[in-house]
Amino acid sequence: MRNRSSSPARPSRSRWAVIAGVGQAHWFFGNAYEAMVDMPRLLADAQPNRSPGLLRAGSPLRYYLPAAPVTVVATAAALVDSWRSGGDRRAITTAAAGTASAAALTAYLVKRVNLRLLRSGKPLSATERRSLATTWHRGNLARLAALTVAAWALRRTGYGAGR
Secondary structure (H helix, E strand, C coil): CCCHHHCCCCCCCCHHHHHHHHHHHHHHHHHHHHHHHCHHHHHHHHHHHCCCCCCCCCCCHHHHCCHHHHHHHHHHHHHHHHHHCCCCHHHHHHHHHHHHHHHHHHHHHHHHHHHHHHHCCCCCCHHHHHHHHHHHHHHHHHHHHHHHHHHHHHHCCCCCCCC
């Protein structure tokens, strides 16, 4: 039988790190799903049949708004906790930069694409629809890449089971 007290201590994953990981997975898979179903096209197609508004039926804000603050706060708390406990500083910086990049891309896409699709009751021309969809898909691809980097780095900060 092995003596547990003699085995080297491995840092356990903090609650913040677990919550951050779940939040980032929600963020990643939600945006991957939106890309697969072509959310900008769906919103544009539904525009004549829905009331304008950010929180109306079909708005992505309805399922991201509750999770976003929790994800950002938990990620920040996990990274600060890892920094203070001597975690891998490069991984912490990479996770912070990836999360900040994904948040900035989200803000850009909401301002540039989502607000136009959700607030306006005016129909879009085919050219504008194509332009908004192209902008959204390119930005979303960059956001998915940033989230992948952030999640990978978060696991390497000193909390992951693979450490």
